[in-house]
Amino acid sequence: MPCGLAKLGAQRCVVIAQQKGRDTKENVKRNFGCAYPEGYRKALRLMRLGEKFKLPVISLIDTPGAYPGIGSEERHIAEAIAVNLREMMTLRVPIIATVIGEGGSGGALGIGVADRVLILENAYYSVISPEACSAILWKDRKHAPEAAEALKLTSHDLIRLGVVDEIVPEPEGGAHRDHDLAAANLGAALRRNLKRALETPIDDLLKERYAKFRKLGNFAEPKSKNGA
Amino acid sequence: MESQPLDFEKPILELQRRLQELKSHSDKHEIDFDSEVESMELKIRETRREIYENLTAWQRVQIARHVQRPLPSITSRAALPNGLSCMATASSATTRPCPAASPNSGRNAVS
Numbered sequence A: 001m002p003c004g005l006a007k008l009g010a011q012r013c014v015v016i017a018q019q020k021g022r023d024t025k026e027n028v029k030r031n032f033g034c035a036y037p038e039g040y041r042k043a044l045r046l047m048r049l050g051e052k053f054k055l056p057v058i059s060l061i062d063t064p065g066a067y068p069g070i071g072s073e074e075r076h077i078a079e080a081i082a083v084n085l086r087e088m089m090t091l092r093v094p095i096i097a098t099v100i101g102e103g104g105s106g107g108a109l110g111i112g113v114a115d116r117v118l119i120l121e122n123a124y125y126s127v128i129s130p131e132a133c134s135a136i137l138w139k140d141r142k143h144a145p146e147a148a149e150a151l152k153l154t155s156h157d158l159i160r161l162g163v164v165d166e167i168v169p170e171p172e173g174g175a176h177r178d179h180d181l182a183a184a185n186l187g188a189a190l191r192r193n194l195k196r197a198l199e200t201p202i203d204d205l206l207k208e209r210y211a212k213f214r215k216l217g218n219f220a221e222p223k224s225k226n227g228a
Numbered sequence B: 001m002e003s004q005p006l007d008f009e010k011p012i013l014e015l016q017r018r019l020q021e022l023k024s025h026s027d028k029h030e031i032d033f034d035s036e037v038e039s040m041e042l043k044i045r046e047t048r049r050e051i052y053e054n055l056t057a058w059q060r061v062q063i064a065r066h067v068q069r070p071l072p073s074i075t076s077r078a079a080l081p082n083g084l085s086c087m088a089t090a091s092s093a094t095t096r097p098c099p100a101a102s103p104n105s106g107r108n109a110v111s
Helices: A024-029 A037-052 A070-074 A077-089 A105-109 A130-137 A141-151 A155-161 A179-199 A202-214 B007-029 B034-053 B057-064 B072-079
Strands: A003-008 A011-017 A057-063 A095-104 A116-120 A124-126 A166-168
Touching (some): A003 A037, A011 A037, A037 A057, A037 A077, A077 A105, A077 A202, A095 A105, A095 B057, A116 A179, A130 A141, B007 B034, B007 B057
Parallel strands (some): A011 A057, A057 A095, A095 A116, A095 A124, A116 A166
Antiparallel strands (some): A003 A011
16 A cells, blocks of 8 residues: 655645556565555555645555455454544545546445545446456356446446546546556546645535435335335 | 557457558558558547447456556656655555465455
């Protein structure tokens, strides 16, 4: 979980990020983008530092999920994520989160409670990976494409469902085709959203942040046969 | 940037290969294939548009996982031009207990 201090234009901020690798060596170093509890605790330490010095937080999400191994459980991964959810909800500085690649469930949410949640056009944000969903529902991973459709995980589905606030456009064919343009688009979106968040009184921002997450999720109850 | 193609991009690659063949044939034999080249380029543009405007959820997942997708270190360096070595703590030992991680570990993550 790479974290640190940065500047966005003239604005100092804290950046917390998840990073995968380009090859096997890098992926082993980065644990395939799957953070351990220590990563979430480190992110929280940096966020608290940001709060202390009144620095807004920029969060870049790219994880298939938090690491689900025994070491993670031994060191209380669920607790680490849950504490981040609670603390981020009341952090007294603006938080802008962006899903830049994979937004894997709790692993993404652990640094994803924010005033504005952005998503790159071709990124996804989901309660489970399509493969794992397929393995559970069909007892076979080959139904991942059907699971991906059913999960409503694309940026366009998510904005319609109110899970994200803004889609950041990517170059045609995906962000990998033009890193500079993808980064410029993201930079512009971050500046615009951060400016708006910084102009809002922090108490209003916290109320809006809470309300935004409380209203997530829709369900419909089927009508009974007699229409009651 | 030369990028590694995804499966659903193969029709575009095939058209690009044929266009290249047409151009080299035209150069080699000094025959004017300008109108064919033009129509092939149009077809490539249309195919690209058709594919990228109608991506399925699974195809977007594949793009999201593309091995050349910008990483936070690249994204933040470019998006935050005055970045102050913001990845300074990236290799902190506290983030890397990292016992035997399998290449598929990420795909199994459900937390």
